[in-house]
Amino acid sequence: MTGHDHTRTFQADHPEPTSDAARIGLALRELLIEAGHYTVDEEQAVIAAMQGASPENGAKIVARAWTDPAYRERLLNNGGKALEEAGFDIAPYEFTVMENTGNIHNVIVCTLCSCYPRSLLGMSPAWYKSKSYRSRVVREPRKVLAEFGVKLNEDVDVRVHDSTAELRYMVLPQRPAGTDGWSGEKLASLVTRDSLIGTQRDLRVRHRTRNKL
Amino acid sequence: MTAPKFTTGQRVRIADRTPPVHHRVPSYAKGQVGIIERVCGMHGEPEKFIRGDGKPAQRLYRVTIPQTELWKPYDGTASDILEIEIFEHWLEPAA
Secondary structure (H helix, E strand, O other), X not given: OOOOOOOOOOOOOOOOOOOHHHHHHHHHHHHHHHOOOXXXXXXXXXXXXXXXXXXXXXHHHHHHHHHOHHHHHHHHHOHHHHHHHOOOOOOOOEEEEEEOEOOEEEEEEOOOOOOOOHHHHOOOOHHHHOHHHHHHHHHOHHHHHHHOOOOOOOOOEEEEEEOOOXXXXXXXXXXXXXXXXXXXXXXXXXXXXXXXXXOOOOOOOOOOHHHHO | OOOOOOOOOOEEEEOOOOOOOOOOOOHHHOXXXXXXXXXXXXXXXXXXXXXXXXXXXEEEEEEEEEHHHHOOOOOOOOOOEEEEEEEHXXXXXXX
């Protein structure tokens, strides 16, 4: 096997399978390719696209929604179309954006597996896939959020979104105070991955203290 | 595209059944009553797909369920909610 032989495994540096389940997975993949369902090149393109995705894509969309009220409206009403407008596409899934307000906090989970808008935000964090998060955030969201540092008063409603089928979600966090007149790029730099999932509520505005010295 | 059977705001009950195939309704939601939050698009039905019967398109909905109905006791407020995606053949009108 050569170092770049993608016909053997998904990636050149992919380790040899060590479990029966992994061997069956690889054998199935080889059969699908052999039967012509897809090509190795197509597979590599999908892997590359997913590896190229990151929370920065979501941050750009958030910054645009903060600075363009008409875009924010379109994003909340038809996430998929607004995503296309920004040059992204997560077909065949429906893209759904849930907006945080002063008295609404949204948090995303997939209790059945670990559905996540990967082609937009990249790979999900390990805790998002953990059994603990998936089972607990629906049952006791306030407690789980507090563990992430999100302490919610009783006047804030919690909305848990279970991503059980064909929709993929992103939270639109609140724009932090003290950011009037900021550029889209600067605003996007404040948006974190966790705030797009809902396990962070308040975005921190980092002031450059060196300017004050 | 078939017309949706339910409309936003309608009260619905999620069926309480466990087909012996892969399905996308978690057990905690089975038998629960909720409100249609929005009517989504048509998507392949997972149960038929996994049986090798193709992927016939089914209407998908988002259903809102109060957290205090789902979990007893629930540590939160009466306005906390859970929203979940449910295919049409899992829903029936509720009083």
